[in-house]
Amino acid sequence: MSGTPVANAYADNGWLDEIISCLEEAKSVRRDLPGGGRLHIDRPLPFICVHIAEDGAEPVARDIAQANASYLIAPHAAAALVVIDAVAGAMRKRFGSFVVFDIGELTQDRFLTKDAPFLPPFEIAIWSSDDMVQAAECFSAAISHSEARFRTPKVERVRTPPSRDDVALGRVLHLSTMAVRFAPVYRQVGTQDIFPELREQLVAMLFDAGLRAMASFVESEKILQPKTHRALGRKAFVDAxxxxxxxxxxxxxxxxxxxxxxxxxxxxxxxxxxxxxxxxxxxxxxxxxxxxAAKRKLYSISFDHLEDxxxxxxxxxxxxxxxxxxSLLASRQKPRFIEFGRALxxxxxxxxxxxxxxxxxxxxxxxxxxxxxxxxxxxxxxxxxxxxxxxxxxxxxxxxxxxxxxxxxxxxxxxxxxxxxxxxxxxxxxxxxxxxxxxxxxxxxxxxxxxxxxxxxxxxxxxxxxxxxxxxxxxxxxxxxxxxxxxxxxxxxxxxxxxxxxxxxxxxxxxxxxxxxxxxxxxxxxxxxxxxxxxxxxxxxxxxxxxxxxxxxxxxxxxxxxxxxxxxxxxxxxxxxxxxxxxxxxxxxxxxxxxxxxxxxxxxxxxxxxxxxxxxxxxxxxxxxxxxx
Structure with missing residues (x-):
C-alpha cells in the first residue's frame, strides 16, 4: 500500500506516525481521522474491528464496531487501508499475527415480505481467509446458540469476500480476515424508523460472537490465552x-x-x-x-456514545x-403506591x-x-x-x-x-x-x-x-x-x-x-x-x-x-x-x-x-x- 496515491496522501501527515509511535510504546489511541472516521485502540491487541460507511448509513454495524476495544470507523476503503496497514505493521511486530474483523450491513432484508405470515429468519453472511475458518465457525456457532427473541438468524458462509469500493480489505493487505454482513432487520419495512429493542439485541449478539471468534483465533495461534472471550473487551472507560x-x-x-x-x-x-x-x-x-423535573432530567441523559x-x-x-x-415517591400514601412497590x-x-x-x-x-x-x-x-x-x-x-x-x-x-x-x-x-x-x-x-x-x-x-x-x-x-x-x-x-x-x-x-x-x-x-x-x-x-x-x-x-x-x-x-x-x-x-x-x-x-x-x-x-x- 505504501506506493498508492491514497497512501502517499495520508503518509504526508504526521498523525499516522503518531499512531504508529503510540502503538509501538503500547499506549492507547483514540483520535478522529482526516476526512472523517475514528480510530480507537485502548491497548495493543492482535485484531481490529473495521466498519466502512458514510455517517448514519449503517448505524448498527457502527455500534458493533465501536463496542470493541480496537476499532476503526472510516468513510471509504482507501482511507481504511492506510490506517489498517499502519496498525497491522505495529501489531504484527508484537504478536506475530493480526486479524481484520470487517463488519457491515447488507443493503436489504430480503427474507422479509409484506405478506409473510410470521417473522422469517434473517440473513448473516460470513467470509473468511483460509486461516480464519475455525474463527468463522466459532462466530457461526455463537450466533446459532444465541437467544433470538424476534427473528432467528440464518448464517451463510460465502466464497467471495465482500468489497468496499471494489476493495476486499484483508485480501489487499494479505491479512487474516473475517468479514460479516447482516440484514438490516432493525429497520421497519419501507421506512427509516427502527425497532429499538431489536437494534440492541443485534448489537449485543454480533459483538459477543465477534469477540468469541477473535478469542478462538488468538488461542489457536497461541498469541494470547484470555480467561474468557470477554476479556478481550475494553479496558478503559470513554469520556461518554x-x-x-x-x-x-x-x-x-x-x-x-x-x-x-x-x-x-x-x-x-x-x-x-x-x-x-x-x-x-x-x-x-x-x-x-x-x-x-427529576424524570425529565433522567430521560434527557443520552446513552448514544457509551460504545460498551x-x-x-x-x-x-x-x-x-x-x-x-x-413513581413510587409520587404515589406516596396513595392506593397505587403498593403496585409500584410490587413492580420494584x-x-x-x-x-x-x-x-x-x-x-x-x-x-x-x-x-x-x-x-x-x-x-x-x-x-x-x-x-x-x-x-x-x-x-x-x-x-x-x-x-x-x-x-x-x-x-x-x-x-x-x-x-x-x-x-x-x-x-x-x-x-x-x-x-x-x-x-x-x-x-x-x-x-x-x-x-x-x-x-x-x-x-x-x-x-x-x-x-x-x-x-x-x-x-x-x-x-x-x-x-x-x-x-x-x-x-x-x-x-x-x-x-x-x-x-x-x-x-x-x-x-x-x-x-x-x-x-x-x-x-x-x-x-x-x-x-x-x-x-x-x-x-x-x-x-x-x-x-x-x-x-x-x-x-x-x-x-x-x-x-x-x-x-x-x-x-x-x-x-x-x-x-x-x-x-x-x-x-x-x-x-x-x-x-x-x-x-x-x-x-x-x-x-x-x-x-x-x-x-x-x-x-x-x-x-x-x-x-x-x-x-x-
Missing part, C-alpha cells in the same frame, strides 16, 4: 461513560428513597394505635425534589429503576413464602420480646452504646482505607433501629437491644452496606456505590449473612426475617394494617411493640414490598455459595446476583479494582470457618446461633 455516570448519579443523589418512605412519627403512631386499634396516620418528610454494550445495559437498567422509584421489589413467590413458614414453624417455641433478638438475659444497649460501637468499627475500617469517611448520626425521626443513607449511619434514639446483638447488626450496616458504598466509590464510576439496578435483594441477603458470620444470627432474628416475608405477602394480598398486626402478635407471638414495628415497615408509604428481599437475598446467596460461587465480586460495589458474571467480566477486562476494604468479620478464624460451612451447603435454619454472654 463518565458523563452518563455523573448524570445518573445526580438524579439518584437528589433523593433518599427509604428516608422518604419512612414515617417520622413512629412512637406517637404506636401510642395512637394502642389506644384506638385503628391504623395510625403516618407522617413523612417533605420531598426534596419535583418528581416530573455491557455498560449501556447497566445504565439503562438503572435509569428504569430510578424512574420506578420516582417483586411479589412474594410461593417458594419464598413456603421457606418463611418453615422457619416460623421450626421456631414456634421461641419467645420474642420487643427487640429483634428475643433475649431477656443479656444487658441492654441503648442508642448511645450503639453509636460508640459504630464509631469504633468505622475507625477499624479506616485503618484499611483512610477515605472510609462515615457520618454516624443519632436521629429522633426514625423507628427503633439503624439504617444507612449514602455514607451516613443513622441510629434511632429509640433503639434498645441486647448488647450481644450490636456488633452483628453493625456488621450488617457498616461491614456490608457502607463497605460496598466505599468500595463502589473506588471503582471510578459512581454507579457501583449508588447500586446497580436490583442490587438491594442480594445486598440485604449479604448483610444478613454477615450477621451469621459475626456470630449473631439468633433464633429470634431469623424469625423476624421470616415473619417479614409472611407479613409482606399478607399486605400484598390486601390485608389491613390491623389484620397483619394481629397475625404477627397472635399467631406468631411477637410482642405489641415488635409486631407494630414490623408491620409499620410493611405498610409505610402505602405498602412497601421491600422487606421480603432479606430472606430472598439470603436464599440466593446460600445457593450461590453452595454452587461454588465466590463472595469477592460482591464486595466490589452494590450489585445484584444477576450482575455477578458482569462484575467478573469487567474485573477481567481491568475496568474494576479489587475491593479497597475487606469485611472485618472475614478476618477472624470464626468468620472464615462459618463461611466454609456455608459453602458446604446450608439453609437459613442451619444458621441459628446462640449468643455468648
Amino acid at each position: 461513560v463518565t458523563r452518563v455516570d455523573r448524570s445518573i448519579d445526580e438524579v439518584a443523589s437528589a433523593f433518599d428513597f427509604l428516608l422518604a418512605v419512612t414515617p417520622i412519627n413512629a412512637e406517637a403512631a404506636y401510642e395512637t394505635f394502642k389506644a384506638s386499634g385503628e391504623r395510625p396516620a403516618f407522617l413523612y418528610r417533605p420531598l426534596t425534589l419535583q418528581i416530573e 454494550p455491557v455498560l449501556y445495559q447497566l445504565y439503562r437498567e438503572k435509569q428504569q429503576e430510578l424512574d420506578l422509584q420516582l 421489589y417483586g411479589p412474594v413467590e410461593p417458594s419464598l413464602l413456603n421457606e418463611a413458614r418453615i422457619i416460623l414453624a421450626h421456631l414456634a417455641d421461641i419467645e420474642v420480646d420487643g427487640s429483634d433478638d428475643g433475649s431477656k438475659d443479656g444487658a441492654i444497649a441503648d442508642s448511645g452504646y450503639v453509636e460508640s460501637r459504630a464509631l469504633e468499627m468505622v475507625s477499624a475500617y479506616q485503618e484499611q482505607l483512610n477515605d472510609f469517611d462515615v457520618s454516624v448520626e443519632l436521629r429522633d425521626d426514625l423507628p427503633s433501629g439503624l439504617m444507612v443513607s449514602g455514607n451516613r449511619l443513622l441510629i434511632s434514639r429509640a433503639t434498645l437491644m441486647d448488647k450481644r446483638r450490636v456488633d452483628p447488626l453493625l456488621s450488617h450496616e457498616v461491614g456490608v452496606h457502607l463497605l460496598t458504598y466505599f468500595n463502589g466509590s473506588a471503582q471510578g464510576l459512581r454507579l457501583f456505590r449508588t447500586g446497580l439496578a436490583g442490587y438491594e435483594g442480594m445486598q440485604e441477603g449479604l448483610a444478613v449473612f454477615a450477621e451469621y458470620l459475626s456470630g449473631g444470627m439468633t433464633p429470634a432474628r431469623l424469625r423476624l426475617i421470616a415473619a417479614r416475608v409472611v407479613g409482606c405477602a399478607s399486605m400484598l394480598d390486601g390485608a389491613t394494617f390491623s389484620q397483619t398486626y394481629s397475625t404477627m402478635k397472635d399467631k406468631y407471638g411477637f410482642s405489641s411493640p415488635a409486631a407494630f414495628n414490623l408491620v409499620l415497615r410493611l405498610y409505610r408509604g402505602g405498602g412497601l414490598a421491600k422487606d421480603a428481599i432479606y430472606l430472598r437475598g439470603l436464599l440466593a446467596l446460600l445457593d450461590h455459595l453452595r454452587a461454588g460461587g465466590a463472595l469477592e465480586p460482591f464486595w466490589m460495589g452494590k450489585i445484584a446476583a444477576s450482575h455477578f458474571t458482569v462484575m467478573q467480566e469487567l474485573a477481567e477486562r481491568g475496568l474494576l479494582r479489587l475491593p479497597a476494604v475487606r469485611p472485618l468479620f472475614l478476618e477472624t478464624e470464626h468468620g472464615r470457618s462459618r463461611l466454609a460451612v456455608a459453602k458446604a451447603g446450608m439453609r437459613p435454619i442451619d444458621m441459628i446461633q446462640e449468643l455468648e454472654t
Whole structure:
C-alpha cells in the first residue's frame, strides 16, 4: 500500500506516525481521522474491528464496531487501508499475527415480505481467509446458540469476500480476515424508523460472537490465552461513560428513597394505635425534589456514545429503576403506591413464602420480646452504646482505607433501629437491644452496606456505590449473612426475617394494617411493640414490598455459595446476583479494582470457618446461633 496515491496522501501527515509511535510504546489511541472516521485502540491487541460507511448509513454495524476495544470507523476503503496497514505493521511486530474483523450491513432484508405470515429468519453472511475458518465457525456457532427473541438468524458462509469500493480489505493487505454482513432487520419495512429493542439485541449478539471468534483465533495461534472471550473487551472507560455516570448519579443523589418512605412519627403512631386499634396516620418528610423535573432530567441523559454494550445495559437498567422509584415517591400514601412497590421489589413467590413458614414453624417455641433478638438475659444497649460501637468499627475500617469517611448520626425521626443513607449511619434514639446483638447488626450496616458504598466509590464510576439496578435483594441477603458470620444470627432474628416475608405477602394480598398486626402478635407471638414495628415497615408509604428481599437475598446467596460461587465480586460495589458474571467480566477486562476494604468479620478464624460451612451447603435454619454472654 505504501506506493498508492491514497497512501502517499495520508503518509504526508504526521498523525499516522503518531499512531504508529503510540502503538509501538503500547499506549492507547483514540483520535478522529482526516476526512472523517475514528480510530480507537485502548491497548495493543492482535485484531481490529473495521466498519466502512458514510455517517448514519449503517448505524448498527457502527455500534458493533465501536463496542470493541480496537476499532476503526472510516468513510471509504482507501482511507481504511492506510490506517489498517499502519496498525497491522505495529501489531504484527508484537504478536506475530493480526486479524481484520470487517463488519457491515447488507443493503436489504430480503427474507422479509409484506405478506409473510410470521417473522422469517434473517440473513448473516460470513467470509473468511483460509486461516480464519475455525474463527468463522466459532462466530457461526455463537450466533446459532444465541437467544433470538424476534427473528432467528440464518448464517451463510460465502466464497467471495465482500468489497468496499471494489476493495476486499484483508485480501489487499494479505491479512487474516473475517468479514460479516447482516440484514438490516432493525429497520421497519419501507421506512427509516427502527425497532429499538431489536437494534440492541443485534448489537449485543454480533459483538459477543465477534469477540468469541477473535478469542478462538488468538488461542489457536497461541498469541494470547484470555480467561474468557470477554476479556478481550475494553479496558478503559470513554469520556461518554463518565458523563452518563455523573448524570445518573445526580438524579439518584437528589433523593433518599427509604428516608422518604419512612414515617417520622413512629412512637406517637404506636401510642395512637394502642389506644384506638385503628391504623395510625403516618407522617413523612417533605420531598426534596419535583418528581416530573427529576424524570425529565433522567430521560434527557443520552446513552448514544457509551460504545460498551455491557455498560449501556447497566445504565439503562438503572435509569428504569430510578424512574420506578420516582413513581413510587409520587404515589406516596396513595392506593397505587403498593403496585409500584410490587413492580420494584417483586411479589412474594410461593417458594419464598413456603421457606418463611418453615422457619416460623421450626421456631414456634421461641419467645420474642420487643427487640429483634428475643433475649431477656443479656444487658441492654441503648442508642448511645450503639453509636460508640459504630464509631469504633468505622475507625477499624479506616485503618484499611483512610477515605472510609462515615457520618454516624443519632436521629429522633426514625423507628427503633439503624439504617444507612449514602455514607451516613443513622441510629434511632429509640433503639434498645441486647448488647450481644450490636456488633452483628453493625456488621450488617457498616461491614456490608457502607463497605460496598466505599468500595463502589473506588471503582471510578459512581454507579457501583449508588447500586446497580436490583442490587438491594442480594445486598440485604449479604448483610444478613454477615450477621451469621459475626456470630449473631439468633433464633429470634431469623424469625423476624421470616415473619417479614409472611407479613409482606399478607399486605400484598390486601390485608389491613390491623389484620397483619394481629397475625404477627397472635399467631406468631411477637410482642405489641415488635409486631407494630414490623408491620409499620410493611405498610409505610402505602405498602412497601421491600422487606421480603432479606430472606430472598439470603436464599440466593446460600445457593450461590453452595454452587461454588465466590463472595469477592460482591464486595466490589452494590450489585445484584444477576450482575455477578458482569462484575467478573469487567474485573477481567481491568475496568474494576479489587475491593479497597475487606469485611472485618472475614478476618477472624470464626468468620472464615462459618463461611466454609456455608459453602458446604446450608439453609437459613442451619444458621441459628446462640449468643455468648
